[in-house]
Amino acid sequence: MKIALVGYGKMGKTIERIAQSRGHEIVLTIGSKNTEDYITENIQKADAVIEFTRPELALNNVSQSLKAGVPVVCGTTGWNESVPQAAALCAEHQTALIQSSNFSIGVNIFFELNKQLAQMMNHQDTYQVGVSETHHTQKLDAPSGTAITIAEQIVQQLERKNKWVKEEAHNDEELAIQAFRVDEVPGIHVVTYHSEIDDIEIKHTAHNRDGFALGAVLAAEFLVGKQGLYTMQDVLFPRK
Structure with a gap:
């Protein structure tokens, strides 16, 4: 498969290495210094x-x-409100898109566990739930897109929560996300249900960027020849 990389920083270079290790060819790399090369003629080489x-x-x-x-695999977060516009372009031009807050296989398994646990805890009112995330200091957005996805999943399942907030909840209906920035931490996400009796906790710790890169490449492999808007759940947990 021929792949174009848009964004050629640390993550882009990791994706390049993983893709090449799987036998793929990188035919275009776009960074901040050559954005003028991102034109239809070059894109269609991929x-x-x-x-x-x-x-x-x-x-x-x-x-x-x-x-x-x-087709596009997009790992950029913070533009969710425009994804329906991109989905319309998929239909118009008969191609496909996967946009995800996190392409890591482990994180997407964590997402599924998070939804199931939240559903089980819906009527366990003695437990207070919180979300925390820790990333490297170069990560500009806080909370992370992954932490927001985790919190939104919990809010959908817990009737006693109606929205997530950053850092500190001001009432029982809010779910707090705490964000920490520490040098050289690829990513840690924790969900904790706390009571006076005990705690229940699920945690995902990334050791490097390879998991995110591999998931993005798997998503690209999945998209070829498809049309429409897909998720990483379609890639990792296909319906029979």
Whole structure:
């Protein structure tokens, strides 16, 4: 498979290494110094685009690829309100998109566990739930997109919660996400249900970026030849 990388920082270079180890060819790399090369003619040399940039750039980058008829794997967070616009382009140009807050296989398994645990805890009112995340100091957004996904899943399952908030809850209906920034931490996410009797905790710790990169490459492999908007659950847990 031929892959175009949009965003060529640490994550882009890790994706390049993982993709090449799986026998794929990188035919285009776009970084901050050569954005003028991201044109239809070059995009169409690829079977799929993998995009990891910034929220303000994501919609334009994704749209350019979809208009060129090339499917996109997008790992940029913070532009969720525009994803329906991108989904419409998928239909118009008969191609496909996967946008996820986290492409790690382990994190997506964690997402499934989180939903099941929250459902089980729905009527256990003696437990107070909290979410925390820790990342490297170069990560600009806080809380992380992954932590927001985790919190939104909990809010959907727990009738006693109606929204998530950053750092500190002001009433029992709010779910607090605590965000910490520490040098050289790829990512830690923790969900804790606390009571006076005991704690229940699930935790995911990333040791490096390879898990995120592998998931993105698997998503690109999955998308080739497909049409529409997909999720990592479609990639990892296909319906029979």
